[in-house]
Amino acid sequence: MKFPRLRPGKAAVGLLGSLLLVLGYFALRAYLQSPDRGLPYRDSFAKGQSDEWRALGGAWELVDGAMRNNSDERGDKLLTGSPFWHNYSIDADVTVLGNGDAGIMIRSNNEEKGVNSYSGYYAGVRVRDGVLVLGRGEHGWLEAANERPVPGGIHPFQWYHLKLLAYDCNIFVALTSPTRSAPFSFGINDHNCIQSGRIGLRSYAAGGIWRNVVVRPATLQDLDALLNASAVPQQSDTANVAAPSLDLTEQRYGLDQQSALADSSDNIQNIASLRLASLGKPLTATTRGVVILTSPRLYIEDPTGGAYIPQPAGPLLKVGDEVEVTGELQSGDFSLTINHAAVHLLWARSPISPVSVTASQASTGKYDASRVEVQGRLVGKSRGPDNTILLDLDDGPQAFRAILNPGRSDYLFTRLNLGSVLRLRGICVGDPAFTHNLIPFVLLLSSTEDLDVIAGPPWWSTGHLIALAVGLLLLTLVAVIVYNRIEHWRLRTVLEERGRLAHEMHDTLAQCFAGIGFQLQAIRNGLPEETGTLHQQLELASNLVRHSHEEARRSIATLRSEDLDSQDILSALEGVAHRMVDGGSVQIIIEREGDQRSIPLRIADTIFRIGQEAVANAVRHAQPTLLTLRLTYSDDCVRLEVLDDGAGFEPGTGHQGFGIRGMRRRAQSISAVFSLQSRPGHGTRIEIVAPLPPRVTLVSWPKHLLRYIREYWIDGGPKRKSNSNFYR
Secondary structure (H helix, E strand, O other), rough: OOOOOHHHHHHHHHHHHHHHHHHHHHHHHOOOOOOOOOEEEEOOOOOOOOOOOOEEEOOOEEEEEEEEEEOOEEEEEEEEEEOOOOOEEEEEEEEOOOOOOEEEEEEEOOOOOOOOOOEEEEEEOOOOOOOEEEEEEEOOEEEEEOOOOOOOOOOOOOEEEEEEEEEOOOEEEEEEOOOOOOOEEEEOOOOOOOOOOOEEEEEEEEEEEEEEEEEEOOOOOHHHHHHHHOOOOOOOOOOOOOOOOOOOOOOOOOOOOHHHHHHHOEEEEEEHHHHHHOOOOEEEEEEEEEEEEEEEEEEEEEEEEEOOOOOOOOOOOOEEEEEEEEEEEEEEOOOOEEEEEEEEEEEEEEOOOOOEHHHHHHHOOOOOOEEEEEEEEEEEEEOOOHHOEEEEEEEEEEEEEEEOOOOOOOOOHHHOOOOOOOEEEEEOOOHHHHHHHOOOOOEEEEOOHEEEEEOOOOOOOOOHHHHHHHHHHHHHHHHEEEEHHHHHHHHHHHHHHHHHHHHHHHHHHHHHHHHHHHHHHHHHHHOOOOOHHHHHHHHHHHHHHHHHHHHHHHHHHHHHHHOOOOOOHHHHHHHHHHHHHHOOOOOOEEEEEEOOOOHHHHHHHHHHHHHHHHHHHHHHHOOOOEEEEEEEEEOEEEEEEEEEEOOOOOOOOOOOOOHHHHHHHHHHHHOEEEEEEEEOOOEEEEEEEOOOOOOOOOOOOOHHHHHHHHHHHHHHOOOOOOOOOOOO
């Protein structure tokens, strides 16, 4: 097999293309790893968007254009940005909702759920001891030793502006409070510092609210400005600075537990006993519980059960707060409602862990108004009032619904696929206002973090099966096309080799025969006439050489394929016939029927060789006066007929020599039908019908592909009389 020689121009183009691909790869990598890509950055909380943020723990949601964490868990994180950000600063307004701390992270990497489970720097405001916190997290916590208490302390429900800057290994933080005109700042120099990382919002043992998060590239001038500010003596300033407004009622967290107990009522009962006591009569009583939901309703729970509190009078609450509630009791079928309730905040606690139950257990009403964890399969999703998300689920035969706020953004609604298995943590409610008496219970989820996708939809869904079938059909079609091209290349190589052999035979064997014949003729002419026997022997030798020369020329003509390179089958056969009868009295008639179409190279070459052999046999053995060549095209086959009016013969009487057997074998090689009709004195008719590949369209190709699969994979091979060559 000869391989094409690569031209210098093509080699240069290929080398240039490879070089451009390599340069493009490194340019793209340099762009993605650029320390300034995506800077400056500003949050879209005010627009109700936060798709780029990733939560690790907590109960994060967008409320009134700010990001809020309603959880008192330790180490809740919300992250965004590029891990390749290097020198930059982050500004944010922060409010602490509890006795812990809330702040911002910088150069964060390797984050996981859990306390201090990250590598990076954190700065925040802490209510418990009134300090500005700065330190490094390395899956542990190392707090800066030179921090100082903030004059005036840190108070919950009050806005503070934090600025955290990282330049090389210098980490600085600045705090601006509503009661001070000058920022309170300090910093550290970490010799083995973390060089780059993303940003984050973080709270510890308290909830928090963040807004106006802005990230900018940091310069040496920004660092000098913070250094100069930290060197100025900090004097108390009674002038109030205008702070961002927040519609919150300022309450003091962290009350002493004994004081709270002393101020509370002595007549405190659990929720289960109040539900039994309120059956059939109005009653005013006091109970204690932990807040398990704040929106769209306020629910509390104690170890005996849960209660619903409509329109409570009291401070702003969050999940995990322990409260004391006094109001009018109204007992339902399974739960308790406390109307006209006065709510007193006692202290902050961690949220109650849900009880893991099945949907069938939750439907009994035993866990009404309690926080539970249920698993189910998603069968439907829709939008509800106030942009809530309604999820329809089932767990075996039991159907139920979940209602949740969109939380940080609407990404969850589009991400959930029907058929997915979900684990949900929420408040089990049997109120007809939610169930509409159609389902036994509804789960009210406080945030999107209370929903986990356990498994996606099964791959054998109807859409996936259709896509798989179409993909397999396309792959099979591509395989057939590739196979067709390989066969074409192989046949082309064979034809090229046959052409080379024909030229070699013409330049050696045929010329040698011609030279031998010329020498024998010269010897015969030079001998005296009286040597008659010798003359006869030389004449016989000359005839043998002449005959061998003719056979060699015929073999060369059979091997050469140039006749089909520039013309169709019928034109090539016409040329062969005229060369064979040149100077004779044989009349040649050419007929073409049907619309001419392209024929695969292998089929065309085989038909041409059979026609060539048929014309040669007719001219050499039948002595015809009329030779007809007829080629007929149809949609699924091509027919060649060679007719002569020569001597003819009786088929099956030993006249079928090597030529006819060769024509039959050639016809079988392309699944064609070969027929021969002849009678002595009435000439001979040779016909070959070869199937052609169908004209494949966008609509018809699946049918042809299925036929090919049935013939070759099920039946074990093509049927000769069927159209089984569409793949050629």
